[in-house]
Amino acid sequence: MIRLENxxxxxxxxxxxxxxxxxxxxxxxxxxxxxxxxxxSTTVRCMNFLEEPSSGHVFIDGRELTAKNKxxxxxxxxxxxxxxxxxxxxxxxxxxxxxAPMKLHHKTKAEAEELAYHxxxxxxxxxxxxxxxxxxxxxxxxxxxxxxxxCAQTKIILFDEPxxxxxxxxxxxxxxxxxxxxxxxxxxxVVTHEMGFARQVADRIVFMADGQIIEEGEPxxxxxxxxxxxxxxxxxxxxx
Amino acid sequence: MTEMFxxxxxxxxxxxxxxxxxxxxxxxRTAFLGLLLSVALGVIFGLMATxxxxxxxxxxxxxxxxxxxxxxxxxxxxxxxxxxFSGHSLSIIFTGVLALGVYHGAYMAEVIRAGIEAIxxxxxxxxxxxxxxxxxxxxxxxxxxSIKIILPPMVNQVVNLIKNTSCxxxxxxxxxxxxxxxxxxxxxxxxxxAPAYLVSGLLFFIICFPLSTLxxxxxxxxxxxxxAAVPKDxxxxxxxxx
Ligand SMILES: Nc1ncnc2c1ncn2[C@@H]1O[C@H](COP(=O)(O)OP(=O)(O)O)[C@@H](O)[C@H]1O
Ligand SMILES: [Mg+2]
Numbered sequence: 001m002i003r004l005e006n007x008x009x010x011x012x013x014x015x016x017x018x019x020x021x022x023x024x025x026x027x028x029x030x031x032x033x034x035x036x037x038x039x040x041s042t043t044v045r046c047m048n049f050l051e052e053p054s055s056g057h058v059f060i061d062g063r064e065l066t067a068k069n070k071x072x073x074x075x076x077x078x079x080x081x082x083x084x085x086x087x088x089x090x091x092x093x094x095x096x097x098x099x100a101p102m103k104l105h106h107k108t109k110a111e112a113e114e115l116a117y118h119x120x121x122x123x124x125x126x127x128x129x130x131x132x133x134x135x136x137x138x139x140x141x142x143x144x145x146x147x148x149x150x151c152a153q154t155k156i157i158l159f160d161e162p163x164x165x166x167x168x169x170x171x172x173x174x175x176x177x178x179x180x181x182x183x184x185x186x187x188x189x190v191v192t193h194e195m196g197f198a199r200q201v202a203d204r205i206v207f208m209a210d211g212q213i214i215e216e217g218e219p220x221x222x223x224x225x226x227x228x229x230x231x232x233x234x235x236x237x238x239x240x
Numbered sequence: 241m242t243e244m245f246x247x248x249x250x251x252x253x254x255x256x257x258x259x260x261x262x263x264x265x266x267x268x269r270t271a272f273l274g275l276l277l278s279v280a281l282g283v284i285f286g287l288m289a290t291x292x293x294x295x296x297x298x299x300x301x302x303x304x305x306x307x308x309x310x311x312x313x314x315x316x317x318x319x320x321x322x323x324x325f326s327g328h329s330l331s332i333i334f335t336g337v338l339a340l341g342v343y344h345g346a347y348m349a350e351v352i353r354a355g356i357e358a359i360x361x362x363x364x365x366x367x368x369x370x371x372x373x374x375x376x377x378x379x380x381x382x383x384x385x386s387i388k389i390i391l392p393p394m395v396n397q398v399v400n401l402i403k404n405t406s407c408x409x410x411x412x413x414x415x416x417x418x419x420x421x422x423x424x425x426x427x428x429x430x431x432x433x434a435p436a437y438l439v440s441g442l443l444f445f446i447i448c449f450p451l452s453t454l455x456x457x458x459x460x461x462x463x464x465x466x467x468a469a470v471p472k473d474x475x476x477x478x479x480x481x482x
Contacts, residue, residue: 050365075371086366090385100370103380152370 001026001156001187002047007056009042009211016042017053018211026155027185031198034208035234040191043208044158047189048074060156075104078156079149083165085141087133093120093144094129097151105152112151119147123177139170143177150181157181159190195238199223207231249432253439256429260436263419264443270336270415271402277341278401279394282348287378289353300349307346312407315339320411336408336415344401351393355386388459395455399448416440 002024009017016039024030032040045051046058049070058065060077088096097116101107107115120126123143133141142162149157162178163171175197182188182201192198198205198219205222207215207230215228226232253260288300307315316339323330330338359382367377406417420440424433 048369050368071371071373073371074369078369080366080369082362082365082369084360084362086360086362088363088366088381088385099380100372103376104371148370158369 001028001061002189003057003059004043004046005057005059007043007046007053007058009039009046009051010054016211017046020046020056020211020213022206022213024187024189025203027187029182029188029201029203030190031202031205032189032191032208033193033195033198033205033234038208039211040208041160042211044080044160044189044191047156047158048078048080050080075100075152076154078154078158079152080158080160081142081145081149081162083161085133085138085145085165087141087145087148089132089134092130092132093125093136096133096144097148100148101151115151115153116147119150120144122150122180123147137170138166139173142166142170142174146174146177146181155185156187156189159188159192161191161193163192163194193238195223195235207234246432249435252429252432253423253435256423259419259423259429260416260439260443263414263416263440264447266333266414266419267402267405267416268447270333270340270405270408271398273333273337274340274344274401274405275398277337278344278348278397281341281345282352282394285345285349286352286356289349290356300353304346304349307343308350312339312343312404313410315343316407317410332408332411332413335411336405336413339407340401340404343404344397347397347400348394351390351397352386354393355390356382358389359385388463391459392455395451399451402448402451403444416443 002022004020004022007017007020007022008015020039020043022043032043034040042051046053047060049058049065049067052067060073063069063073065073087093088099091099094113094116097119098107098109098112101112101115102109117126117129120129123146125140125143125147128136128140128144133144136144146157146162159178163174166174171194175194178188178190178197179201188201190197190201202219204216205219206213207222207226207228209230215222215226215231222231223235226235285300285303288296289304291297316335319339319342320330320332320335323335363381363385364377367381372381405413405415408415409418409421412418417440420436423429424431424436
């Protein structure tokens with residue numbers, strides 16, 4: 001579904017991604033973990049060309065993603081959930097959800113709203129349809145952001161640390177939504193520090209350090225007997 | 241200053257009231273057309289400045305710096321005489337529209353650039369992640385948020401633009417200031433300095449003051465609208481949390 005082939009990314013002189021190769025299958029739930037600054041965000045952002053790789057290739061569903069076709073490819077194949085939610089503050093929740101379906105996916109207002117209410121139900125926030133996002137708690141905003149991503153009805157959703165900006169007491173409500181989502185046949189790529197979630201949901205976990213994938217495997221393998229010393233250290237620190 | 245209290249001087253101004261109204265009309269239509277041009281240029285160059293394309297950014301920068309660092313009077317003379325000497329004499333009004341539009345366009349471009357740059361990067365990223373292209377990102381997501389930031393300084397520019405029609409005086413314009421000046425120095429009409437300038441100033445104020453007031457009101461209304469749709473229980477919850 002998503003394939004990164006020898007992806008390198010430089011920010012000026014800084015070599016942030018070093019020859020990353022990664023394949024995500026259809027419907028797969030891939031979790032990316034690793035220390036801060038290791039290139040997790042950059043990896044995910046290369047998947048939808050929020051960052052263009054300095055070299056290498058990105059394939060979505062077998063077709064190469066390019067600067068030229070990115071808008072169309074993204075529209076048809078993927079959405080993203082951000083750490084900071086990035087809801088549109090000048091629109092109501094409902095409008096946040098119907099904007100892309102109406103402007104980009106040629107849905108009528110009625111169709112788009114039906115879709116929006118459906119996904120508001122999925123995230124349990126139907127009653128917030130006519131509210132402006134900034135009046136909601138962080139957890140609620142992130143659930144709305146997930147609903148917005150779902151409204152595009154794409155096969156892929158990317159998550160970049162969706163719970164890292166949340167108050168501890170609202171993290172679980174977002175994770176619960178994501179756990180429910182994981183039961184669907186959606187391809188999910190999730191950068192997170194929530195090891196419980198990773199364990200429960202991931203088909204595969206990828207560990208990044210210094211711009212490289214240094215270990216990957218199924219959650220069982222990962223948490224029980226990681227091979228790499230850095231992975232052991234990291235897990236030791238994060239799971240007390 | 242004695243003529244200030246002289247009934248004769250005031251009567252003279254009243255007699256020639258059409259002169260002032262004509263000046264006002266010329267000022268208003270020059271300013272209006274100049275405004276259209278300046279907004280068009282401001283949007284184009286403001287978008288270029290925020291396009292992320294180096295070459296476009298540079299062109300926009302050169303325009304803004306050239307215009308902002310030379311006097312409007314000079315630009316106006318330049319436009320007028322450059323065209324006059326090339327054999328394509330421009331009407332005064334057209335010169336005014338062109339010079340004022342180009343001059344204030346540079347300031348509008350800066351206002352629009354600042355308004356766009358004030359929007360968090362995450363908004364552009366969210367739009368990108370949904371598959372919005374440049375035009376729809378700008379028109380649906382960025383500019384509706386920028387407008388609140390852009391509006392007040394933009395109206396200041398409009399007010400400045402109206403006042404700057406006075407520069408038409410240098411090329412023999414027929415705007416309010418130019419006509420006021422001819423009036424007070426005219427052989428048959430001269431003398432009534434203070435009343436004439438008071439009236440002229442009042443006319444400017446009558447046009448400019450409502451504009452700035454309108455902008456303030458508009459800005460407040462736009463800000464308020466974002467909170468308008470909050471149900472009561474939500475507001476209460478937020479208050480409790482705070
Ligand atoms: N836009 C950018 N410009 C310059 N450096 C960046 C940029 N984005 C990320 N980096 C750098 O790239 C490295 C990897 O960043 P990131 O992918 O965000 O790591 P992670 O998500 O794993 O914390 C970091 O050293 C970070 O400072
Ligand atoms: Mg990150």
